[in-house]
Amino acid sequence: MAWGEFKDTAAERRLFQRRAVVMLVLVLLMMIGLLARMYQLQIVEHEIYTTLSDKNRVQVQSVPPPRGLVYDRNNLLLAENRPVFSLTLVPERVAGMEATLARLSEILDIAEEDIERFKRRLREPRRPFQEIPLSYDLGEEEIARMAVHRHEFPGVEVRAELVRYYPHSELTAHALGFVGRINREELQRIDPVNYAGTNYIGKSGIERFYEQVLHGTVGYQHVETNARGRILRVLERVNPVPGEDLQLHLDLRLQRKAYQLLEGRRGAIVAIEPETGGILALASVPGFDANKFVTGISVEDYRNLSTDIDKPLFNRALRGQYPPGSTIKPMMAIAALDSGVTNRERRIWDPGYFQLREGGRRFRNWNRSGDGWVDLKYSMARSNDVYFYEVGVEMGVSVMSEYLAHFGFGEDATLDVSGALSGLLPTADWKRAARNEPWYPGDSVNMSIGQGFMLATPLQLATATTLIANRGVWVEPRLLKDIRGDRSVDEFLPSETHEPLILKNPDDWEYVVDTMEEVMHGARGTARSSGQGASYRMAGKTGTAQVFSLAEDEEYDEEQVRERLRDHALFVGFAPSDNPKIAVAVIVENGGGGSSTAAPVARALFDAWLEELPATEQSSVISQVNPEEGR
């Protein structure tokens, strides 16, 4: 054999033989060890296990933990659990699955979908003797009918189960999210032990983000059953640990007010408390009833919701990406001042339009006749476009993008808002990659007034406004205010990541706030009618965003088309301007002008938060205190 170097074949064979003998002895010893273990279990401890086996009517059952509740900032319940009766089957005990299902469908009204879903669950891996729900939310009559026929159905039980309920669902569905039945995908992701006996999981929003916190830890009990599987008594029980209760920054009263203000329209409102970043109101109108989704929505209901042209399932506050229009101007003003492109004194001539070069395309001011010589303050108050065209082109896209990025545009800056989109903050690189075109100066012109490529969600606009209200100090928007119990909220909130925006001249913050006050209170401010008669000073900026096109495949009647081609009305602002308690972003889809439609909505919210709600609080405190004193 021409194999390798010189080998002593005989010696190698002897070496292998020795090793093989060692292994054989080892195998023999280990097998004797296994047999000794068998001997121990089967002969020595036989009695113990026989007893255990005989009373293996004793079973372990999971006890699902009650899901944590969700409260608003005033401890009003937003999400609770209510008992629901559902029909469950233990497949091991059912005599003839098909026949049982057929017979059950005769007695009760069981939807075809339910049976199909049940059969799917049946094929998935599970623990022996685990109950599988067939039909949820039985009515009283159905429960009674089951009670009569109970003896015919071994292995079929009516089980009381706690199911999520949202008492103010139309108002809170978009802010809270909702739970739903665990689907196949989720089944593979979750810990099967901790979810034994739990049929629901957070699907969106807070319910999804804090799923682990809200869920709790499963408990179990040893129960003795008779031969047909009915529980005779509970032998031992380890209680489940309920999920943590959450308190949100959300104020249900302000939330309700937001929905009232947008009633009959389409739009979104986001209100943030500047000091904490807490989201006070998050409204997307129209809303929907999330309770329908909890136990499984019917196909028809779902079709109605998903094909409604007002798109009630669409969360406009987090996922609606709109051109910000003139509401971008306060941030642009900061960028222009801090980058040195302009100063407070600089004046620009507005003939009613702006041209990049002589004889070029005319970018119009909204006021076609022109405002004449304008400075920054006047341009903010009147929302003059030409001033911003000029400084926008001078800054260029990279400077604008850099500053806007500091305001949280182009990213999801939230801490615990599930599903928030990041909008679009265009850069030259982005345009080359996405459109395969260079960045033209004309793109900068459009960007300077929040048109063109730029897109932002109402939540992002509110976040950026909060940064101005805080004079550059970042507080990421968040929903969670507190965890009931003694654990700190910081354990659950993701950590903050943003650096404060420090200007070369910090006084520029005050100056820009002044210009925003001018919008509300100035003699020529675009939102002066909304600022009138207030007992506090407010800062704001109106905006109007053009609606470019409708999707071609959507068929609406002419009246609706005309209505849906109108501009979106926007407004951002905060109040009181020197000590901000609330910052808002309002968008009314196809609402026309920002000053006429969106600004009054914001004013009403300011009034509610600063005056009306504190007043009712006080009166309720008084009415609670007085009877005490009377004793």
Added chain:
Amino acid sequence: MALGSLLNNPADHNLGRSRGFWSAIHLDPLLLLMLLLLMGGGLFVLYSGADRNIEVVKAQGIRFGVALVVMFVFAQLDPAVFRRWAPWLYAVGMVGLVAVLLVGVGAKGAQRWLAIPGLPRFQPSEIMKLVVPMMAAWYLSRHYLPPRLSRIAVGLIIVLVPMALIVQQPDLGTSLLVGMAGIFVVFFAGMSWKLISAFFALVSVSAPMMWFFVMRDYQKQRVLTLLDPQSDPLGAGWNIIQSKTAIGSGGMDGKGWLQGTQSHLEFLPESHTDFIVAVLAEEFGFIGMLLLMTLYFLIILRCLYIAVTAQDSFSRLLAGALTMTFFIYIFVNVGMVSGLLPVVGVPLPLVSYGGTSGVTLMAAFGVLMSIHTHRRMISA
């Protein structure tokens, strides 16, 4: 004595002279008989373990048929073919393992399968159970034995790299089997006892480190559950409690075929796959276990005999390692079901329901038969 005839198969004496029927078709009748006995008995137990589901038994029967064909094909190949192909197979297998991590498909958070269009889905890790010992045997047998320290190191690297890749999938059971197969090659090659002791010392020192730095939570949980099954009665502890109850209640002579209450009331999970030995123990008692263990031992004995009488180092190392891998299957599975070892997904060879491992095992027996029946005429 029976043992004598087990070792001295008449076919062995035909070397160089008139080749008998079995030699001509390259099968070892004694080993084949024992394997068929094991499979047949396995089907019986499976019928009970699968709760009298004849479909399961049929499917397993078909698998066994396929596995026997695979064994036959492997037995026809000359061991020199395996030796020549070992490096290439190893390279292909490694590419497969990397591909599984990148584009593999799977379920329950583990990626184990590779779906190449036009080919049936397969697990590269399964193939590595054969290929890794082949590669290690190829490498070490190229040089004189016992190997130098540096060659032992290379041999271990050949084993540990695929093992590490399989752990990533994650598939602890298979990576254990692949690793053991390779390490047995190194052991049989003559790694010095000093080194072996040092190796064990290293393992025992690194075990606590593994606990803190390498093991995943679910793996730790399995070890904790082994120590105290009552701590997790809804999860893995359930399996151990129930399988011990099933085994223990079997007693000396068992409850009788199809009479096991534990398995039939479905208290025992996985009663036809990894935990099937509990069904056997419950229904056939200690005597049944004794018979099973004896049969396994005789198979191992025959295989080691084949290894010892093999003609060249490559064949010896490969045969020895494959035999010991077979034993590891048995030990880990029975140890796990009887609550001696943590729960690791290793089936009971040729008894548990399931496809790929049975085919790989029979391919290994095919290799052993090939080694035994392809003999060159050498004047000793």
